[in-house]
Amino acid sequence: MSLSAATGVRRICVFCGSSVGARPAYAEAARAVGQAIAGRGMGLVYGGGRLGLMGIVADAALAAGGEVIGVIPQAMVEQERAHTGLRDLRIVTSMHERKAAMSDLAGAFLALPGGFGTLEEFCEMLTWTQLGLQRKPCGILNVGGYYDSLLRLFDHAVNERFLRHEHRALLLADKDAASLIDRLCRFQVQAAQK
Numbered sequence: 001m002s003l004s005a006a007t008g009v010r011r012i013c014v015f016c017g018s019s020v021g022a023r024p025a026y027a028e029a030a031r032a033v034g035q036a037i038a039g040r041g042m043g044l045v046y047g048g049g050r051l052g053l054m055g056i057v058a059d060a061a062l063a064a065g066g067e068v069i070g071v072i073p074q075a076m077v078e079q080e081r082a083h084t085g086l087r088d089l090r091i092v093t094s095m096h097e098r099k100a101a102m103s104d105l106a107g108a109f110l111a112l113p114g115g116f117g118t119l120e121e122f123c124e125m126l127t128w129t130q131l132g133l134q135r136k137p138c139g140i141l142n143v144g145g146y147y148d149s150l151l152r153l154f155d156h157a158v159n160e161r162f163l164r165h166e167h168r169a170l171l172l173a174d175k176d177a178a179s180l181i182d183r184l185c186r187f188q189v190q191a192a193q194k
Contacts, residue, residue: 009137009185011043011069013106015122016053017114018081026113029143030056032177033112038066040181045105047098047121048072048090050083053112058083071101099124108184109138113146129189130167137187139172139180147173166190 014037020027030053037044044061047054048070061068062085070089072082077091092098099121111122126138140147151173157163172187174180 009042009107011045011067011106012037012108012110012181012184013045013102013125014057014110014112015047015114015118015125016057016112017118018047018049018052018054019115020052020056021113023144025144026053026146027056029141029177030112031060033057033110033141033181034060034062034066035064036178036181037061038064040185042181042185043067043069045069045071045102047102048083048086049076049081050085051081053114055083057112058086062086069105071098071105073098103128103134103136106136108136108187110180110184111138111140111147113141113143119150126171129170135189137172137184137189138170139174139184141177141180142173142175 014033016030034044034057038061044066046058049055058068068086070083070086072091073095074091074093076082082089090101092101103125109122109125111118128134129136129138154163154168158165158168172180172183174183
């Protein structure tokens, strides 16, 4: 039995940059995530782009024989950013519709390095879990310390009483793709009152 069948996580949604970033380690991590998701018999849900880490994670999952679902707003298709090699590319009208669709399709969420869009989309999913709107695990792949400052900020928010310990515990972080995916699949989100 696959890990996904044992845990109920059939697909993982990955948020990441449409750029490759400054370090080769970011592309290597995106490739490892795509391979690890497909290798566990799970599907990948992502933003539907062909550029940057987005394209790399999708191509890696496809090359490993995995299911890949891209969700992209029409405006980005018109800018020729869509991954044309996907069998399942879902075109939506807005970023809001994109996030709702991604949430519906995925059982867990993972953030690779990225910019404002990555952070906004991932943090919204984490907030939905915090509020009890969904019970889906969320994790950050902290490649080369990329997210160290953000993780310290979340710890600071706990110390300053803007974030409860039990809510901070909803966010998993790891430096290894395979380990993080396994942890996401095993993590049981506990109902925590906001």
